Amino acid sequence: MIKGIHHKGFHVVDMEETLAFYCDKLGFKKAFEIHDDEDKPWIVYVKVAEDSFLEFFYDGPNEEKSQVDHICFEVENIDKEAERMRSKGIPFAAELSKGKDNNYQFWIKDPDGNWLEFMEMQPDSPQAQS
Numbered sequence: 482m483i484k485g486i487h488h489k490g491f492h493v494v495d496m497e498e499t500l501a502f503y504c505d506k507l508g509f510k511k512a513f514e515i516h517d518d519e520d521k522p523w524i525v526y527v528k529v530a531e532d533s534f535l536e537f538f539y540d541g542p543n544e545e546k547s548q549v550d551h552i553c554f555e556v557e558n559i560d561k562e563a564e565r566m567r568s569k570g571i572p573f574a575a576e577l578s579k580g581k582d583n584n585y586q587f588w589i590k591d592p593d594g595n596w597l598e599f600m601e602m603q604p605d606s607p608q609a610q611s
Contacts, residue, residue: 488526488534489552491595492541496525498592499537503527506569509535529554541593548574548588551596559585559601566599582606 493499503509510528517523527535535552556562563577566589574596575588586600602609 485532487532488536490536490538491591491593492538493593494541494543495592496522496537496539500525500527502592503535506566506571543593546590546594546596548596551588551598553586553598553600556599556601559587559599562599562601563587582608584608 491499500511504511504527512526512528512534514525515523522539524539525537527537529535559577563573566573566587571589573587574590575586577585577587580586580600583603583606584600585603586598588599589597591597
């Protein structure tokens with residue numbers, strides 16, 4: 482039985498910048514790191530919520546990322562979350578709007594150009610109705 486999505490992995494160029502963004506600005510917590518067989522840093526896990534993580538691999542490529550390849554964080558109050566992001570100086574890649582699925586959303590990019598969607602689910606959305 483599948484319980485849910487546990488983590489999403491990303492390659493990063495600058496781990497310290499990535500951790501500052503996700504932990505200091507977004508408010509997630511560094512959980513732990515894993516070293517490779519030569520005891521070199523390999524992966525850092527950041528906890529998003531209970532049993533939900535982001536997995537960051539060292540030495541990633543610095544290339545243009547597609548918005549289609551993204552991760553979405555569900556939030557309780559989209560207006561408060563948008564204001565929190567603005568107060569941290571995070572630029573929006575796409576402003577707060579209502580999507581075709583009736584959910585409210587905004588988009589930002591992390592230091593490596595990965596697209597991050599923040600969404601407040603609406604009761605009449607297809608996701609909530611499914």
